Amino acid sequence: MTTTPILSLSAAELEGWLAEHDAPSYRRRQIWTWLARGVTDFAAMRDLPGALRDALAGAFRATSLTPIAVSEADRGLTTKTLFELEGGHSVEAVVMRYAERSTLCISSQAGCPIGCPFCATGRFPFGRNLNAHEIVEQAVDAQRVLAAEGRRLSHVVFMGMGEPMANYRAVVESVRRLSDPDLLGISPRRIVVSTSGLIPRIEQLAEEKIPVTLAISLHAARDELRDVLVPINRKYPVRDLVDAAQAYAEKSGRRVSYEWVMLAGVNDTERDARELGVLLKNRLAHVNLIPFNPVEDTPYHAPDRASIRAFKEKVEAQGLNVTVRDTRGREADAACGQLHERVMRTKLAV
Numbered sequence: 185m186t187t188t189p190i191l192s193l194s195a196a197e198l199e200g201w202l203a204e205h206d207a208p209s210y211r212r213r214q215i216w217t218w219l220a221r222g223v224t225d226f227a228a229m230r231d232l233p234g235a236l237r238d239a240l241a242g243a244f245r246a247t248s249l250t251p252i253a254v255s256e257a258d259r260g261l262t263t264k265t266l267f268e269l270e271g272g273h274s275v276e277a278v279v280m281r282y283a284e285r286s287t288l289c290i291s292s293q294a295g296c297p298i299g300c301p302f303c304a305t306g307r308f309p310f311g312r313n314l315n316a317h318e319i320v321e322q323a324v325d326a327q328r329v330l331a332a333e334g335r336r337l338s339h340v341v342f343m344g345m346g347e348p349m350a351n352y353r354a355v356v357e358s359v360r361r362l363s364d365p366d367l368l369g370i371s372p373r374r375i376v377v378s379t380s381g382l383i384p385r386i387e388q389l390a391e392e393k394i395p396v397t398l399a400i401s402l403h404a405a406r407d408e409l410r411d412v413l414v415p416i417n418r419k420y421p422v423r424d425l426v427d428a429a430q431a432y433a434e435k436s437g438r439r440v441s442y443e444w445v446m447l448a449g450v451n452d453t454e455r456d457a458r459e460l461g462v463l464l465k466n467r468l469a470h471v472n473l474i475p476f477n478p479v480e481d482t483p484y485h486a487p488d489r490a491s492i493r494a495f496k497e498k499v500e501a502q503g504l505n506v507t508v509r510d511t512r513g514r515e516a517d518a519a520c521g522q523l524h525e526r527v528m529r530t531k532l533a534v
């Protein structure tokens with residue numbers, strides 16, 4: 185008999201199932217607490233009656249995700265897992281361990297319809313949107329891994345495979361679940377939702393009253409270049425995008441993070457730094473420079489350290505807050521889509 189992934193049920197649906205099995209509604213909270221601790225075997229949920237544990241095991245499974253490849257980097261501080269979804273598509277999730285926090289980079293779609301030319305994910309045909317529970321299950325799995333190390337998942341960034349705003353309802357639902365104190369209890373302030381620039385969805389998110397941090401995958405400050413690097417720009421030009429992001433910042437009180445993948449000779453010039461400064465002047469903004477993680481068969485390269493430092497100084501000189509993001513996971517195929525690409529190539533080769 186096929187079982188149902190338990191997190192595909194809402195709190196009310198699980199409580200309904202419990203009522204049908206003569207169990208009180210507070211059992212739902214106990215089950216979620218076990219899952220949040222990384223316990224995926226119903227038989228190990230010791231504070232539940234034995235008959236209920238048996239009934240749960242007969243009806244449900246803890247997750248719908250099947251890990252099919254794992255890759256480690258940074259002396260074990262970074263772990264990337266490729267999960268197979270039901271129906272055959274696969275997605276990646278990356279756990280990054282720091283001294284004071286543990287962050288999960290999560291996928292919201294199998295593949296991505298945006299097609300940025302420097303991105304491994306964008307080169308595959310788009311698969312499908314993930315359901316909310318498939319997003320949450322990535323976090324529950326990360327928590328399982330981290331709990332065994334005495335750690336706790338503290339931050340989530342929607343920067344894995346996919347354009348989160350193109351799967352809006354599932355992403356918002358998953359944010360609510362991730363922050364539910366009965367499940368993982370991750371404050372929305374520790375959740376970053378990125379977008380390549382779907383303006384109507386940014387406006388909608390501002391109305392949801394969940395104060396997640398918005399990250400804009402900017403990469404270029406002029407339309408002519410951004411039309412190439414982030415093709416959705418042809419529909420939503422960069423100035424309109426920054427206006428929408430600023431409105432989000434004002435409404436949520438959260439500074440917007442602008443992501444800038446640094447591509448040597450493409451977007452790291454004096455002109456680019458100047459245009460970025462003008463575009464974000466007087467905005468509630470923080471700029472994150474991300475050295476490009478090389479992707480095979482693309483014409484792009486990462487600038488050297490001196491060029492990155494020089495670009496950072498030029499942008500800072502215009503009054504913007506700028507950080508250079510660490511290049512976690514270079515050995516772990518860490519640019520989104522790279523582990524998927526390697527596994528797919530291996531599969532095709534056998």
Ligand code: SF4
Pocket residue numbers: 296297298299300303304305306344345346347380401520
């Ligand atoms: S960079 Fe992001 S938005 Fe662009 S193709 Fe890759 S996953 Fe999609």
